Amino acid sequence: MFSLTRFSEPSADHLTRTRNAAQGGTPPNPVIVIPGVLGSKLVSDSDAQSVWGEWVPGFTDPASNEAAQLFGLPMAIGTPLDQLRSASQVDGVLGIVRGSMVGVPLKVTAYGDVMSAMGVESFSDTFVESRSEALSSGAEAFEFSYDWRRSLDESAIALQAFIHRATRFLQVRRNSSEPIRFNIVAHSMGGLLLRYFLQFGGQLLPYDGSGPRLNWGGAAYVDKAVIIGTPNAGAVQMLDRLVQGIPGNPMHPAYGPVLVGTFPSGYQLLPRPRHKPHGNGDNNILDADFWLSHDWGITASWLVEERARQLPGLSSPGQRLEVAEDHLRKCLHNAQVFHHAMDQPLEAVPDHLELHLFVGDAHRTPMHFSGERGDRQLRWTAFGPGDGTVLASSVRLDETDRSSPIPWNSITMLKSNHMGLVKDRQLLGQVLELLGRAGH
Incomplete structure (x- = not known):
């Protein structure tokens, strides 16, 4: 059972255990911070040119042919997503x-x-000391940067390999072969990645649609999972990104819908059809025929030039459209399998594993949309409480009976917006207490 709090302290039981551990000389678990979608920098393989995250002179212009090959993921008929x-x-x-x-x-x-609060600035993700005082400070904390474009089961495999490397690093540093468990703090899509890893370890989603086997393979490495603003039931704004792309702002230019539509993870962030996000009544948003009939997304008729930049090796618009449709179908099938796996009620959670959730619920957040065939932008028709990006009900994965299939140990409601959550001083202080790192 979970406890629901608002701006509250962790439970007395959690604080007693962490303080007793500190008094007994037991160091807190090392921490890993996992960002959300768009939260890791991208650079080109050839010359480390900025592709995403640093829009300084020399960055890759998303309107160029070069960006199609660097920012967008490749597409190919007959090739599984994980092999692209x-x-x-x-x-x-x-x-x-x-x-x-x-x-x-x-x-x-x-x-x-959030990285600074957890002590992550002491190390890079290659485990090379970046400040002379890092070792003496005892700050054992790491960032996990991952390719947020790819399917989250692939990122779970990368997380498992990262944890193995971090474990070896710490064992050498401690001069000990004792096993190590981590505490992990994950924001937004990073929370979905973490949940998948905990439940299924390093399994790929099966090609046949059967779903991965619940084995709690990742839980063997983790004591406490702190999940912040995660769209556990999806976010309707992701559908708008797949329709119109990423809008530009003072920091970066716009990124078109063909580029965004190549990301398998984007479809995994879509809301559940059972929650009826489409106010017009057509809620088959995980069905390729829905996208084709609405002339939306990567196969939209108005995106001929964008597809040409993405698929320069194909000479005809018809061939490019065929490849794009194949990719759309693969991504939507992948998302259906992922959703089914993630929405199953969790039973027999390992006794040592704690699941703590932080939710923003004070901002007007899109809940339902409307749109007609050929629209290049969706219209929001209903709103609900959330963090401005993700509904609070999605973060909690509430169903119609207001319960969740996830046995959260605690749920804390906050007033910050989606990115503001990872800067919220109340949240950061509470997480440090929860993880036994206050004063470390």
Whole structure:
């Protein structure tokens, strides 16, 4: 059972255990911070040119042919999603976003506050000391940057490999072969990645649609999972991103819907059809025929030039459309299997594992949309409480009876917006207490 709190302290039982451990000389578990979608920098394989996260002179312009190969993922008929290889790679978590406006340099904090609070600035994700005082401070904390474009089961495999490397690093540092468990703090889509890893370990989603086997393979490595603002039941705004792309802002230019539509993870973030997100009544949003009939997304008729940039090796619009439709169908099938796996009631959670949830519920958040065939932007028709991006009910994975299939140990409601959650001083202080790291 979970306890529901608002701006409250962790339970007395949690604090007693962490304080007793501190008094007995037992160090707190090392921490890993996992960002959400768009939260890791991308650079080109060939020359480390910025693809996402640093919009400084020399970054890859999303309107160029080059960006189609670097920002968008490749597509190919007959090739499984996990075997499609990108020409760019991750290069760390976005602690600070850098850009410029009318020639004036700009810096905006993204995940810097939460990483700093957990002590992550002491290390890079290659486990190389970046500050001389890091070892003496005892700050054992890491960032996990992952390719947020790819299917989340692939990222779970990468997380497992990362934890193995971090474990070996810490064992050498401690001069001990004792097993190590981690506490993990995950925001937004990072929470979905973490939940998948806990439940299924490093399993790929089966191609046949049967679903992965619940084995709690990742839980063997984790004591406490702190999940912040995660769209456990999806977010309707992700559908709008797949329809119109990522809008531009003072920090970065717009990224078109064909680029975004190549990301398998984007479809995994879609809301559940059973929650009826479409106010017009057609809620088959995980069915390719829905997208084709509405002329939306990667196969939309108005995106001929974008598909040409994405698929320069094909000479005809018809061939490109065929490849795009194949990719759409693969991504939607993948999302259906992922949703089914993630929405199953959890039983027999390992005794040692704690699941703590932080939810924003004070902002007007899109809940339902309307849209007709050929629309290039959706219209929000209903709103609910949330963090402005994700409904509070989605974060909790509430169903019609107001219960959740996830046995949360605690749920804390906050007033911050989606990105504001990872900067919220109340949240950061509460998480530090929860993880036994206050004063470390």
